[in-house]
Amino acid sequence: MQSLRIGIVAGEASGDILGAGLIRALKQRYPQAEFEGIAGELMLAEGCRSLYPLERLSVMGLVEVLGRLPELLRARKRLIRHFIDNPPDVFIGIDAPDFTLGMERALKDAGIPxxxxxSPSVWAWKRKRIFKIKQSTDLLLTLFPFEAEVYQPTGQNLRFVGHPLADVIPAQLDLNAVRQQFRPDPVSGPASEPGKELVALLPGSRGSEIKYLARPFLETARWLQQQRPGVRFILPAANQRRHEQLQQLIELEFSDLTLDLVLQHSREVMAVADAILIASGTATLEACLLQKPMVVAYRMAGLTYSIYSRMIKSRWISLPNVLADEEMVPEVLQQNVTPDVMGPLLLKALEDEPYRKRLQRVFGIIGEQLRQNASERAADAVVELLESRCAER
Known part of the structure; x- marks a missing residue:
């Protein structure tokens, strides 16, 4: 089986990272393989053909989705029809379970592996989804070691592959070069001289996240700057559109801040920061792998939160705390996303040296657990599925 057609759909930027690594690993095994579906910039660079813009799928929250629901349903219906009419050898849905699992169920019923x-966050909420996942997919690739136990009742064909981010962080970072680019000021010890620290602000990549988090993050920066006048801030924008939004906000309301707005380079920015104020999401895992103190925050539409808060069973929302199985970083939600709450927490992250050292130790252990050469292991599992299907024919 040297020539393959592989359907692959990613729903947001984090899925684009996973998809690019998987495509690269599968191409090593099948150089002539063709990939098509929904791809971001990284997957496109690996040769995947995108049938629909990934940006249109990247929407968060129940209320926010409602306005886009007809468009999303039409897109999914067209993609399902496309793949049934032109069956790939295998279809791979990456994260975005509300979108991809429905596709997987329809394609599986049509005989496509x-x-x-x-894994969706079934350990946090809606655990009964494990049965829907079993019906929808022939193979589940999980990123975290604790997830296998959740699926035992279904006998799910599952492979823990580790997390690709753990394989590249910080190995792919030239810290000296990054430091020269983003913080040419000298540092002494694990943090800068008190009052001259660098704090990274990461309010998220989605438009809804910028809407709810950008202003309180900048207000918190102002609060901290009043406490420590020499502190400096850096804010990486996910793309040009977000850069323009943030630049306008900063120029109108926050020109007093000692702040650099940069385009992309969020990982590099986090690597050289002394502490991070960050939106809950995959970026918190990157910060964890970089062993950085952080304050995790999230705010969404009130109705969305009231629904979600009743459904969530996990004690924590952030991956660093979930993986550590204890509260290693503070989590701030909804009405508490204010400078009066987040500012003191961020100040503690800068000042508490015993806490910083313990955090580095715990996060180092997490990195070792997740460092499994994930893209290669995921590709091996996909190949095994393909070969078993060929043997059955």
């Missing part, structure tokens, strides 16, 4: 890459 299906893979779901990234």
């Amino acid at each position: 299906t893979v779901h890459y990234v």
